[in-house]
Amino acid sequence: MPIMCTIQMPEGRTRQEIQKVMADVSEALMRDLQTGEREVRVSVVELPRVRFMAGGVLARDMPAFQKE
Amino acid sequence: MPFVTLYLRSGCDDSAVETCMREISQAGAEIMENTLLRMVRVSVYDIPGNRIYEGGKLVGEDDLAPTVVFDIGPGRSDEAKTRFMDRIADILHENLGVDKRRVRAYVRDNTRPENFCIDGKQKDFSKKVK
Numbered sequence: 001m002p003i004m005c006t007i008q009m010p011e012g013r014t015r016q017e018i019q020k021v022m023a024d025v026s027e028a029l030m031r032d033l034q035t036g037e038r039e040v041r042v043s044v045v046e047l048p049r050v051r052f053m054a055g056g057v058l059a060r061d062m063p064a065f066q067k068e
Numbered sequence: 069m070p071f072v073t074l075y076l077r078s079g080c081d082d083s084a085v086e087t088c089m090r091e092i093s094q095a096g097a098e099i100m101e102n103t104l105l106r107m108v109r110v111s112v113y114d115i116p117g118n119r120i121y122e123g124g125k126l127v128g129e130d131d132l133a134p135t136v137v138f139d140i141g142p143g144r145s146d147e148a149k150t151r152f153m154d155r156i157a158d159i160l161h162e163n164l165g166v167d168k169r170r171v172r173a174y175v176r177d178n179t180r181p182e183n184f185c186i187d188g189k190q191k192d193f194s195k196k197v198k
Contacts, residue, residue: 008111037099047111050082053089 003029004041011046012065018044069184070096070193071105072111072156076164084163085112095155101144104197132166136173139165142181142193144151144166147173 005025023041029040049060059065070090076085089110097105120127127133136156140149157171181193 047113050086051112051114053093053108053110055108056093058086058089058092 002039002041003035004043006022006043006045008045008047010049010052010059010062012049012059013046017065018046046053069139069141069179070100070107071111071139072096072108073137073139074112074160075115075133075137076112077117077120077132078105079117079182080114080132080164088112088159088163089186091159092156095159096152099152099155100140100148102197103144107197131170132160134160134164134166134171134173136171137176139176139179141179141184141191142177144177 007021008023025042025057026040029035029042033040041055047059049065052059054062073172074088089112092110093108096108097103117129118126119130120133122133136147138153138189147150148197150151152172153175157168157175160166160171182190184191
């Protein structure tokens with residue numbers, strides 16, 4: 001059973017954070033859905049900080065996305 | 069949810085796009101039932117002009133070819149969804165000069181409510197926030 005997971009987020013997180021998220025999400029999917037290692041795909045889509053808005057606030061103005 | 073995702077030809081003026089995003093956020097909070105501004109997410113994908121096709125052919129250079137995808141949970145009326153899509157087309161027309169007739173919108177409102185969570189907790193769509 002192929003599982004696909006796309007995570008959409010503003011750019012500004014470190015490479016290490018993103019790699020850890022992908023590994024953790026993959027592990028959770030494989031564990032909880034009891035899939036084989038070849039059946040899980042996870043992609044992270046990073047949007048420019050001026051192309052993501054939450055609650056009327058641009059990611060550009062969010063402290064969480066000021067790294068890197 | 070609600071999430072509004074816009075696909076636009078790249079090269080649009082940043083401040084005009086930002087204005088669109090602000091006005092869409094505000095309109096979502098005003099028009100959609102049980103929706104507050106803090107709940108609305110708007111994201112924009114810039115697509116290079118040589119990667120946009122219509123009828124199997126590249127679209128014209130002056131065609132922004134906007135596509136809107138609106139993800140929304142249960143508890144909102146068809147009338148509100150239609151009004152919101154119309155308002156989004158107006159906003160794109162007013163700020164980016166898009167021909168309203170060229171705005172295509174898809175409303176995805178059939179996600180199972182139990183398949184959406186916030187911070188790991190299943191969202192309770194029966195709870196009224198306004």
